[in-house]
């Protein structure tokens with residue numbers, strides 16, 4: 001599903017944000033990406049949703065080489081990828097419900113069909129009561145749960161989560177990882193960038209560890 005061959009990324013000068021990284025992730029795998037701040041976790045995720053191209057090496061997503069994806073076909077790639085961003089990237093002046101609905105609109109569902117998809121997910125993430133609230137009035141933890149709902153609503157083949165539990169209390173963080181692991185069991189491929197060793201130990205899975213842009217270990221906890 002995701003295949004990195006000797007991938008490097010340089011932004012400026014000689015320093016590499018990713019340095020000769022290779023790994024393969026199969027369909028339905030749940031994988032943590034760990035490493036200190038600046039190790040390259042976000043850069044690795046950005047390559048997968050074609051927000052960035054490798055400086056050298058090959059990134060294959062579902063057998064497609066992302067370096068050859070044209071700007072006009074990026075939306076087709078992203079239809080299959082749900083991204084939970086560190087800074088949420090929600091529409092702050094829209095309600096919780098509208099933020100999730102917009103992500104579904106590309107599928108042209110009727111109103112009832114849409115509600116039948118959105119409402120159970122709002123309950124699952126414990127944000128149903130906030131469905132008509134404008135996003136800018138929400139707490140950080142609530143915004144994070146909306147961002148998670150928006151990423152999951154299309155049932156994408158790949159879910160990329162950059163510190164998805166960073167703003168959540170420990171109990172909600174555990175619920176979220178549990179939810180993401182269950183989604184992987186249903187066939188989606190899930191990558192979670194996190195610093196949180198406690199969560200990794202509590203919900204063990206494959207761990208790719210980055211240090212200064214290098215992949216230093218690939219282990220199953």
Ligand SMILES: Nc1ncnc2c1ncn2[C@@H]1O[C@H](COP(=O)(O)OP(=O)(O)OP(=O)(O)O)[C@@H](O)[C@H]1O
Pocket residue numbers: 011012016017035036037038039040041042043044
């Ligand atoms: N747009 C950019 N321009 C220049 N340098 C960048 C850019 N984005 C990232 N970097 C650099 O690349 C390296 C890797 O950054 P990246 O954001 O991938 O790390 P990270 O592991 O996700 O960190 P964090 O946990 O703090 O989000 C860092 O040295 C960072 O300063």
